[in-house]
Amino acid sequence: MAELFKAITVAQAREMIGRNLNLQPPVKRVSITEALGKRVAGDITAEEDVPGFDRSTMDGFAVMARDTFGAMESLPAYLDVDGEIFMGKEASLAIVGGRTWRVPTGGMLPPGADAVVMVEHTEELDGRTIGVTRPVAPGENIVRRGEDVSTGSVVLARGHSIRPQDMGFLAAAGVHSLEVEEPLRVTIISTGDEVVPPERSPGPGQVRDVNSYTLYGMAGQCGAYPVIAGIIKDDFQTLKEAMEKALTGSDMVLLSGGSSVGTRDVSSRVIESLGRPGVLFHGISIKPGKPTIGAVVDGKPVFGLPGHPVSAMVVFALLVEPLLKTGRYPQNEREKRLEFPLPAKINRNVRSAAGREDFLRVELKMEQGVMVAEPVLGKSGLIGTMVRAEGLARIPIEKEGVEAGEYVLVRPF
């Protein structure tokens, strides 16, 4: 079977998975403080104006702006002070032409006032009169009722991932609980007859499980709920049962194979047997990470990741992370550019092949005010190279390599 599949590009892989995806995380009502990083389950509409009144943004005097027109140092506009508005208190008495109220930053404007003169631009004459030494325009130094949030407007739209400022915005609008999608549950399975759990001392020819922990960490960073299912024997029936169980209990399954052809064949046959539409591709034209299987089973993504730890992490970053963070793949140039935000000058020649995207582990350092990326050499089976690295640099698919001094784009980590 596997031979029928041709290595495809990352863009094609994303397109094929995206087209078959049908993630349906449960919806749950949470308080604002539990909402960070979660996705809004339905449009949230404001039921009132924020602020609920015209508000001063300065310590000063509430005025009708036209009373200050023409005012200057040498010829102030004189206004009678009717009183003082206190923080958090109602200003109920309307302002009258030629008169003013003292108002603090954040204080309510009296009806009729349309601007605030900063205290710095006034002079006190006696307790009852001030001179305004600089004119204000209508709207100056105030926030209008509903300027932050207006009744009926959409505060946050369905699918939006909640950031700290969104939490503040919800609080401002009086939304103290909201429906969000539960984070995706990801089951992580390791295979490979040579693999033992970290608490076991490996015998001759055995190594400890690395991928379960790197993938657990990466899924956790995305805000998902990862579950380590453990090391499953490289046997068709055992692995199939484990995969079926994982599919029942989670939204996504990550299998990280042993790296030998034998192990990969079992993993691949199991994934192919799971259901519809099943395996979509078998091999991506990237380095490291080529031997990747992508499948969707009843709307849930299933990935057969490479056994080499570096390769598995690269494929996770490209194909798994966007789904866990946003439920979809980047859809425009802007989102794609933000995946590798940092430009850096590479400091040695690196060969690649046209038609293949390469990802380099790099250390980052500043030299003469310029960010420099220094490739970390070492095999993709060595997790230590990823520990030394401070970012992942991308050599685009159309390039046959980069020369020392060229800029590459880096995702720092």
Add this chain to the structure above:
Amino acid sequence: MAELFKAITVAQAREMIGRNLNLQPPVKRVSITEALGKRVAGDITAEEDVPGFDRSTMDGFAVMARDTFGAMESLPAYLDVDGEIFMGKEASLAIVGGRTWRVPTGGMLPPGADAVVMVEHTEELDGRTIGVTRPVAPGENIVRRGEDVSTGSVVLARGHSIRPQDMGFLAAAGVHSLEVEEPLRVTIISTGDEVVPPERSPGPGQVRDVNSYTLYGMAGQCGAYPVIAGIIKDDFQTLKEAMEKALTGSDMVLLSGGSSVGTRDVSSRVIESLGRPGVLFHGISIKPGKPTIGAVVDGKPVFGLPGHPVSAMVVFALLVEPLLKTGRYPQNEREKRLEFPLPAKINRNVRSAAGREDFLRVELKMEQGVMVAEPVLGKSGLIGTMVRAEGLARIPIEKEGVEAGEYVLVRPF
């Protein structure tokens, strides 16, 4: 008192706080899966080599490299196959000159073998003999014992923040639990007589608390333990008691003041009264965010953040976030550059003042393959402007503004 302080730069503010800081988070032993984002409490040393044996990185044949020297398609080197090494099993019989063992990717090399010939570079003659059609160098296609981790080496150093690859590295080295620093506990206090909690309907002149929630979210993103202490009355004694309680129970206190001069004065007098060395600065030359108080009390940082939500978030990003994430401020050009990783072309002129650092809320979009930053206009009291924004752009202190088409550095969010 406040008048005695002069606005200082961000760099100076960091230096002053850093010099007086003495954070002492408790240390706790956790399993690998609980360690993400936490800081290693003491150097972790490897007690064994990883891998524990020389290992093949390819499916192929384990050889003594010298037996393949000179091999080519037209004149293969013939080797007798002594048998097959199985995954996870010991290869105990030493290799003998002129002979080979079949070995899978990840399989153990027999003693004496120093390279692996990929199966693609061999031809099977009969069940017992292969022809090698391309030479290998010693070390080719193998990982040496201890190449990933060597006994006695430092796996992770004290203070290192644990990333997913570090979790894998710990697993590889057989470290299944480790001592980490507990995340910092941050108490968040809001003041302002006009501020009500989000579940209350604001009366005339009142607004809901926004800062408690944005700051809670930002602290959560840093991996800290935030606690919302609520809205404390603008009264010296009440606020002082609340701050003292907060200092006892946490590693850092964030006070976000009302924005009026009156409220700020109370906050500032309370912070000044808390202890040694106390208030270090009062005002930073940034916009927004100028009216910020920085203090350290018995080694714990205390910040009086501006009342305007945008200002409070900017100051958090500059002065609070680095401490919560790493326990210290960026210490070199590289770390500083990484705070604002993304270059983008600004699409309108923005004025600033030399001697002041400006931070612009920006929307991000791609135009002709270039990332463009479009300033979001609006007062720093409007949290909605932060919700519309997709990043924060920095105008350096030495510039008097930027012109449309100039590049700025952006921190996307």
